[in-house]
Amino acid sequence: MRILVINGPNLNFLGIREKAVYGTEDYAYLVRLLTDKAEKEGHELEIFQSNSEGEIIDRIQEAYHTKAEGLIINPGAFTHYSYAIRDALASLEIPKIEVHISNVHKREDFRHTSVTAPVCTGQIVGLGLQGYVLAMDYLTDNIFIKNG
Ligand code: DQA
Numbered sequence: 001m002r003i004l005v006i007n008g009p010n011l012n013f014l015g016i017r018e019k020a021v022y023g024t025e026d027y028a029y030l031v032r033l034l035t036d037k038a039e040k041e042g043h044e045l046e047i048f049q050s051n052s053e054g055e056i057i058d059r060i061q062e063a064y065h066t067k068a069e070g071l072i073i074n075p076g077a078f079t080h081y082s083y084a085i086r087d088a089l090a091s092l093e094i095p096k097i098e099v100h101i102s103n104v105h106k107r108e109d110f111r112h113t114s115v116t117a118p119v120c121t122g123q124i125v126g127l128g129l130q131g132y133v134l135a136m137d138y139l140t141d142n143i144f145i146k147n148g
Contacts, residue, residue: 006048
């Protein structure tokens with residue numbers, strides 16, 4: 001399966017930023033974790049990170065042309081206000097899982113809203129880096145429940 005993982009702003013600072021919230025493992029660890037898993041399971045994986053909204057939108061649009069079959073996205077703070085990323089996601093008709101490392105519902109009020117989740121298949125929050133692993137399992141298990 002061809003899977004694309006997109007990480008938004010500040011996720012490259014894992015292991016540096018707010019360790020009590022996001023843990024001590026760094027971004028390279030996350031990339032290794034997912035790359036090893038994909039290799040073991042025989043999936044084609046691409047992992048992309050950007051701090052820029054436009055670059056994230058470009059990468060989502062590229063996923064249409066390159067025929068990605070599943071998307072995992074942690075839009076970082078863009079989750080809470082980027083209608084532009086939401087619109088880009090809405091144009092992809094593949095399973096899309098939104099992942100948040102922290103439990104956004106336990107945090108500040110502004111983090112309780114996700115403008116991107118309504119155009120995703122589902123959302124995993126608060127399970128640390130394991131959220132990405134579980135999202136990959138969902139995509140590769142091929143059990144897709146159609147909503148509405
Ligand atoms: C985050 C939660 C967001 O609110 C925050 O802005 C992030 C990371 C998470 O993975 O928990 O950058 O998406």
